[in-house]
Amino acid sequence: MIPVIALVGRPNVGKSTLFNRLTRSRDALVANFPGLTRDRQYGDAVLEGRRFMLIDTGGITGDEEGIDEAMAQQSLLAIDEADAVVLLLDAKAGLMAADHGLIDHLRGCSKPVFYVANKIDGTDPNIAMAEFYQTGAKQIYPLTATHGKGVRQLVGDVLDLFPDADAAGEGQDQAHGKKIAIVGRPNVGKSTLVNRMLGEERVVVYDQPGTTRDSIYINYERDGEPYTLIDTAGVRKRRSIRETVEKFSIVKTLKAVDDANVVVLVMDARENIVEQDLHLLGQVIDSGRAVVVALNKWDGLSSDQKNRIKTELDRRLRFIDFAEVHFISALHGTGVGHLYESIEKAYASATQSLQTRHLTTILEGAVYDHAPPMINGRRIKLRYAHPGGQNPPIIVIHGNQTDKVPASYTRYLEKIFRRELKMVGTPVRIEYKTADNPYEGKKNKLTKRQVDRKRRLVKFVKKQDKKRKKGK
Missing domain, CATH: 3.40.50.300 (P-loop containing nucleotide triphosphate hydrolases)
Structure with a gap:
């Protein structure tokens, strides 16, 4: 199963920013005032081919009342649900009383906890992290969630606790066939x-x-x-x-x-x-x-x-x-x-195993029956296709101007591939790759002989124009 990681901390320490950075989305609202996040937000993320689930939570201060109390309860439930917890601390504000309360709570749970000093941009990381070592943490991770600095090392260390499902076969006695x-x-x-x-x-x-x-x-x-x-x-x-x-x-x-x-x-x-x-x-x-x-x-x-x-x-x-x-x-x-x-x-x-030759033949037939539309007077060219994965089947199509292929034409190709490959019950995903022009930005350098020939040709054309004007 996919590991679940909870992001917790005081309000406005950068949890939602880190959530959006890792999920490559804008699902979590981000603004420069505390208490914006109230409900738990779930998102899928991928790092170096490994998938994991993130939970963005509301900030915890320890003295919540009213709706903030329910929000804090949601954050504590996310800790219970997660496989690992990332505690974000504000390097610019330093260690505060609310941080101590949350740290004491995390010490009582059996989940691995990773301490992160966020917002270290513009400061010396060693000086910024020095205060946080009084928490007793073995390691503090310096981070800048807005720019992604330090994120890869943090997530890599968290995922190292959970063997890859394909390599270790998580739940070998749990799932067969x-x-x-x-x-x-x-x-x-x-x-x-x-x-x-x-x-x-x-x-x-x-x-x-x-x-x-x-x-x-x-x-x-x-x-x-x-x-x-x-x-x-x-x-x-x-x-x-x-x-x-x-x-x-x-x-x-x-x-x-x-x-x-x-x-x-x-x-x-x-x-x-x-x-x-x-x-x-x-x-x-x-x-x-x-x-x-x-x-x-x-x-x-x-x-x-x-x-x-x-x-x-x-x-x-x-x-x-x-x-x-x-x-x-x-x-x-x-x-x-x-x-x-x-x-x-x-x-x-x-x-099912797909073959490049077969996919390209199907693509050529689909394009022959119904060619892609014209874009700015130029026809979109789809040259060849090859398999890109299974469950779901992924078909990668190479060509020119593929970023401008309409969604309706993609759906047409999906139906053609599904019909020709006799696929039942599974969605088909199509990805496009645009080939780079090797001559783009390069000028053809003329030889001395070509330059002289061009000069003579220009001179001849001008002379002919003068004769034509005199004849009139």
């Missing part, structure tokens, strides 16, 4: 479906939303093929979330989606398709995971209700026409066995 995550809103029948797929009562099932609170990894075999089922907590709208435990559960669910090979999105057919279902589906597609849609509780519906739901599906799920849809009853087992067929096809499509 194809990983299938069962996700959906609360009380749509996810745990019931897991038990039905396993053939036993493996997880707790109860007629109450929020029964499942953690992501449960279950290893099993089917027809000699190893699988890992991941039963996840239901994900509701943010405004409907009340319990703190549920917030932790949603984070676990999103991490499970990222960890899975194929995601089975379960919907409640009796409630029709709601906005939260579409939002969850968008989350899965954005993560690049193969997806299978399962409409549960199909039994007991009348023919008119079934026809209306199918019409609604065709209309609202048009943006994922590559995903297969199943109508099932997890309680009675109707249609559950057919899920494996779609799961196998989606997994095979997401992990």
Whole structure:
């Protein structure tokens, strides 16, 4: 699983700035006054090919009242949720009483804590950090979050505590074979479906939303093929979330989606398709995971209700026409066995080996049938394509002016590649690379003979112009 790192500290010490720097986004609001961040903000980050999750928190002073008290409670919950904690201290303001209170709290938790002296720009780092060594920290990391100075060393040392999942195989006894995550809103029948797929009562099932609170990894075999089922907590709208435990559960669910090979999105057919279902589906597609849609509780519906739901599906799920849809009853087992067929096809499509020659042939055919548009009187040229990764399949296309390819043409190429490669259930990502012109900025230096010839030609043209004018 991806390590989770919490950024904590007093207000206005640069937590949100560091969060935006690492996630390469502007998701966290940044301004030069304290208390701007109130809720926990989650973001994915990548450093040297290693992924991790960051939690930006509100500042803690120790004397909060009213809304600030709830904000501080959110920050303390983020510490409990994280695998490691980064404590930011203000090098310009020095060590303050609020810092001591937070340090005492962190000493009582079992998480590794990294002490950071932020805002060292314009000062001697050794002098700026000297005061912070009275905290008893073995190492203080000098940092300038606004410019990124010292960030790489800090994050590198934090991630060294967590072996790379590919090398160390985190949870070797936790996940074997194809990983299938069962996700959906609360009380749509996810745990019931897991038990039905396993053939036993493996997880707790109860007629109450929020029964499942953690992501449960279950290893099993089917027809000699190893699988890992991941039963996840239901994900509701943010405004409907009340319990703190549920917030932790949603984070676990999103991490499970990222960890899975194929995601089975379960919907409640009796409630029709709601906005939260579409939002969850968008989350899965954005993560690049193969997806299978399962409409549960199909039994007991009348023919008119079934026809209306199918019409609604065709209309609202048009943006994922590559995903297969199943109508099932997890309680009675109707249609559950057919899920494996779609799961196998989606997994095979997401992990299939692609060849450069085949991809380039498909690209040439697509361009021949429907050429890219003209940009400023020049045609966009797409020359060749090669594979760039799996799960999801990534196709890298090289050419000229590729940064100006419209989104509509990218969608056209995605559909062509998916059709020709017979991909089912998986999104396809297309990346563009523009070739550099080796002659750009270089002038052709003429030889002495060429210069003399050019001079004679200019002289001849001028003489002809004079004759033409005299003739008139």
